[in-house]
Amino acid sequence: MEDKKSWNSNDLWEEELEILKSIINKTELIETTKWGGIVYIVNNKNVIGIGGFKNFFTIWFFNGVFLKDELNVLVNANEGVTKALRQWRFTSKEEINEKQILAYIKEAITNEKEGKSIKPAKKSRIVCDFLDTELDADKELANAFEKFTSSKQNEFLEYIETAKQEKTKLARFEKIKPMILNNTGLNNKYR
Known part of the structure; x- marks a missing residue:
């Protein structure tokens, strides 16, 4: 049996990630595993993911650039490279606010169903x-x-x-x- 890769810092935030999962489970999103991480989909499209890092745990929104972000909590993890993905980072379980998180997730689901996404730019043909x-x-x-x-x-x-x-x-x-x-x-x- 093939050994599946798992997110390398999830064990640092096990309890916190379980709390996030319990919140996400109140939505229509379906949990899956992609790239060794926990990803949630709707209509076979990636909507959000969760995972732990060394100094924080996070929810990432694959098309977070389209979220209103009224709380001003979303960050671009790789400025200048990442176009659509945005992260909401947490450093303790006390920062988890179910109502606020659900509002962001529901907006992300609506955006996905409406087809809001950034399409990768077509690369021009390389001259050889x-x-x-x-x-x-x-x-x-x-x-x-x-x-x-x-x-x-x-x-x-x-x-x-x-x-x-x-x-x-x-x-x-x-x-x-x-x-x-x-x-x-x-x-x-x-x-």
């Missing part, structure tokens, strides 16, 4: 003259390459383009050519 030349010379390879999504195509393009030396580009191309022909993404083993 080396791979483009190879694709132009091999119709079968070009056809196989076109079957990939644009993000998977970009993974291949970036893999070749980031090589500094021509011999490295060639070696990388020889590695990915059978992957492309077999419809195997560059990073499939990590997914």
Whole structure:
């Protein structure tokens, strides 16, 4: 049986997280586990998650950017990188206010049902003259390459383009050519 990863600091906040769970259980959200953490969903969409860290425990709202945040409690955990996710951090169980938390969660559920979310920006196609030349010379390879999504195509393009030396580009191309022909993404083993 595979050993599932679990959030590494939940044990520091076991009682507090159980209190949050009891509050969340008063909503229609369904508990699941994603990325080793406790996540709550509605209509198969991530709404909130809870977890413990070294110095605090938190509820995170996957699309928290759309919440009114009248209490001014939400923080962006990674300013400049995180677009939509917001955290409500706590350092003791005394800070837990069921009525306030339920209001935020219910607003998050409503927002999710209304489809409020930030869609990831489409990345433009990476320019890689080396791979483009190879694709132009091999119709079968070009056809196989076109079957990939644009993000998977970009993974291949970036893999070749980031090589500094021509011999490295060639070696990388020889590695990915059978992957492309077999419809195997560059990073499939990590997914």
